[in-house]
Amino acid sequence: MIVKGDSMWPTWSDGSIVDFTEFNGQELKKSDLIAFFHPFKPKVICLKRIKEIRAEGIFVQGDNPDPLASEDSHNFGLIQPSAITAYQES
Template identity: 50%
Template structure:
C-alpha cells in the first residue's frame, strides 16, 4: 500500500473538504464501498483527477457525487455517468495534519 497526497480543488466536496485541503490517500482501493471518498481519473478529461464520494457501487462501476448540496457545485456522475472501477486511483484516509 502506497500513500499519496491529493489536493482539493474547488467546492464540490464542501463542507467535508475545503478548497486547498491536502488529503492523505491510499492506493489500496480493494475495500472501497458506498460512502468511500475516492480519487479517480476523470472519465472525460484524461489530465484531471477528481475527488468524490461513492454513492453506489457494483462489480464494475461506481456512481459518484460531490458532498456540496448545491447541484451546480459538482461535476459528477450526474454529468458523466458511472465511472469504471479501473479509473480509481486511491481512497481518502484523512486530512493531512497541520504541523
C-alpha cells in the same frame, strides 16, 4: 492531494490537503472517498464520494448540497474501478 474547487464542501474546502491510500483493487464501500481520472478529461483527477456500487460501475457525487457545485456521475455517468487511483475509507 490538494483539493481544487468546492464540490466536496463541507467535508473539504478548496486548498485542503487530504491523505489517500493508493488503490490496488481493495474492496470499496458506499460512502468511501475516491480519487479517479475524469472520464472525459484524462489528465484531471477528481475527488468524490461513492454513493452506489453497481455491477456496471460506481456512482460518485460531491458532498456540496448545491447540485451545480459538483461535476460527478450525474454529468459523466458511472466510474470504472480501473479509473480509480486512490481511496479513503469513510
